[in-house]
Amino acid sequence: MTTASIERRWDGGVSPFGVSWQKMMMWWFIVSDALLFAGFLASYGFSRLGSDTWPDRSKVFHLSLITFMTFVLTSSSVSMACAVAAARHGDHAKTKRFLFLTLLGGLLFLGLQAYEWSGFIAQGGRLWENPWGDERFGAFFFMVTGFHGTHVFIGILLLLITAIRAGMGKATAAGVELTGLYWHFVDLVWVFIFGCFYLL
Amino acid sequence: MTDTIAEPTAVAAEAAPNYAVYLKAWVVLLCITLLMVAYTHTGVLIAGMVAKATIIALWFMHLRYEKRDFVLYILLPIVGVALLLFGLIAPDGLAM
Numbered sequence: 521m522t523t524a525s526i527e528r529r530w531d532g533g534v535s536p537f538g539v540s541w542q543k544m545m546m547w548w549f550i551v552s553d554a555l556l557f558a559g560f561l562a563s564y565g566f567s568r569l570g571s572d573t574w575p576d577r578s579k580v581f582h583l584s585l586i587t588f589m590t591f592v593l594t595s596s597s598v599s600m601a602c603a604v605a606a607a608r609h610g611d612h613a614k615t616k617r618f619l620f621l622t623l624l625g626g627l628l629f630l631g632l633q634a635y636e637w638s639g640f641i642a643q644g645g646r647l648w649e650n651p652w653g654d655e656r657f658g659a660f661f662f663m664v665t666g667f668h669g670t671h672v673f674i675g676i677l678l679l680l681i682t683a684i685r686a687g688m689g690k691a692t693a694a695g696v697e698l699t700g701l702y703w704h705f706v707d708l709v710w711v712f713i714f715g716c717f718y719l720l
Numbered sequence: 721m722t723d724t725i726a727e728p729t730a731v732a733a734e735a736a737p738n739y740a741v742y743l744k745a746w747v748v749l750l751c752i753t754l755l756m757v758a759y760t761h762t763g764v765l766i767a768g769m770v771a772k773a774t775i776i777a778l779w780f781m782h783l784r785y786e787k788r789d790f791v792l793y794i795l796l797p798i799v800g801v802a803l804l805l806f807g808l809i810a811p812d813g814l815a816m
Binding site for chain 2: 538550597608700720
């Protein structure tokens, strides 16, 4: 590549990555947020590997409930992908319908998580102590699933706004795609929480 | 500045939305999930998590359709730091 063509490529006005600034910002947020959760799960791994009294997850969690929660979140992610596809096609009615389905999935997931938390607390699980073993277990449980649940809650607000805008015919394909990126990321994080926290 | 500003978003209307590909991804994701629940062997779990994350990132988050430079720009920091954290720092717990 000659110097002149390099200059032309970088001389402002050209988008070397071929994405809008909105999408770039969302991806930067996703990168930083992914590193936050990577830090959580790595510190969880560190503490668990260094502990002799780490609780047996099968004695604490109801795996069928968690698997169902995973199913709900995965399904909502699929309907979100369909909403993005419908928005690209300019189909506002379908976009709204798929966003509504996604929203329902998010609400169901959050409700099930509230149910799981109340069960955990009723059994004596606390931030600083728990009846099953290492006291750090409760702290990690509440911190990791709590941060994820907060992300789901924010995602629900975003979905609500996007669905209302789609209902008014004001949602743009790019806007729905941004909400989609966030929602898929929330699902992506759950893949690792489910694997590392509940199954491993 | 004779360059025209490149249209940065790839939101050009598609001929018809391809929902089938997402349904296929759904089935594959659920199968992997069931496999992980059935065989909680560490190797299976790590492979399952990586496979699910790859499907979500490439198909749902559309990284398949972005420029290669952008994909590297996004993924290298995440994968690099995650490998550092999980490969080098978390195992230090064993020495505690």
